[in-house]
Amino acid sequence: MGQLDTKQRILNAAEQLFARQGYHATSLRAITAAAGVNLAAVNYHFGGKEGLLEAVFLRRLEPLNASRLEQLEAVLSAAEQSGRIPECREILRTFVAPTFRLRDLGAEAENFVALVGRALAEPRGVPMSIFVRHMAPLLERLHLALARSLPQLSRETLFLRLHFLIGALSHIMRCNEKCMMVPEGIEVDRKSEELIEEFLDFTTAGLEATP
Amino acid sequence: MGQLDTKQRILNAAEQLFARQGYHATSLRAITAAAGVNLAAVNYHFGGKEGLLEAVFLRRLEPLNASRLEQLEAVLSAAEQSGRIPECREILRTFVAPTFRLRDLGAEAENFVALVGRALAEPRGVPMSIFVRHMAPLLERLHLALARSLPQLSRETLFLRLHFLIGALSHIMRCNEKCMMVPEGIEVDRKSEELIEEFLDFTTAGLEATP
């Protein structure tokens, strides 16, 4: 009990601080103080700062990617059974929707959303490499599915557009509140489902644009 | 001569290291060592690490934004004189093209491109706040111009889509080389002008999508 409790409290505190300040700018002392545990607990339970970051990622990324993969395969096989080419928008939805829906799981998960969004932007190194290691298989699967859904695009163009999409997604994910400079009197607190459709409007149009 | 030389060498080294490792992960000792100057020179010439970062930004951001603003006003007034509504793609081009063209100015400017791309992603704090301070006026101007060019969009939707665009831009700017995980045998070394058009294809289609 004590063990799980301590580990969980460290994970929660680290998730919040990593998301808000970044990996390098967050000290173990700040994390353990916020978690109310001893400084050495991080090295005892996670082997060090780097192991802690990986654990923070894994805790939520594993079920998230499992959900994404499951939905993707469902869309693909449903299309295949009815002899259709799967729609680009539906493929994207399997990747995008679980991400946005994380925000509805409470403030803790929202921190994770910002953290993931930031991992794609942090300098090459620890956070990026850890994240890529756990995302690469899913991304390759997605790339392949999109290539079949958009045969008119060259592989290079599709690859570029997929990265435009990833950039847009990671940016909007790390700007959960008023991080972005809103010009004046604009309400940006959309429901997650609305946000998903807004995002799909933009990105499917971009992906399907005639080259 | 000695002064300018020292300041310039510090700026170049800082630009490169900040871009590659991030602000917090780069030490003044690494910068001064790479620049071949004394450690104290940073505090003497720039007042500290934060002042150095601001100087790195300002050196290139000022002429860059001046160029962007000049082109934007040119497009707007040309459209107004001929009684047309300025095209969305041309408005975007004034903002996007000078950014991509920086990559043709040599490896040094390329580091700056990555640095700017990263500033939009770094944790809230020093780099982000410095960057926003120098970008806000231009972004408001751009937002206004797009609102006129896309009257069918609600202010909230336009605002969201503009952020999708900024996210895509900053992402592709910080992934200059093989930072992104390319699946297999895909050549992504596009010429800047090709990249601009690819980016405009994607983002104009996204912005103009029917809501």
Added chain:
DNA sequence: ACACGGTTTAAACGTTTGTTTAAATCATGT
């Protein structure tokens, strides 16, 4: 009651951080 392995604790480890100091060096104008 006792012993034992897992856990927590306080303290210290050696490094590295950004910044400061005071002396040395340089360039420049008279």
Added chain:
DNA sequence: ACATGATTTAAACAAACGTTTAAACCGTGT
């Protein structure tokens, strides 16, 4: 040639970093 102000230098500063240590603590099974 000399004096003056700007620049560079080496050295040191306190503070904070991630990590390690050894002792104290805890619950559990015998």
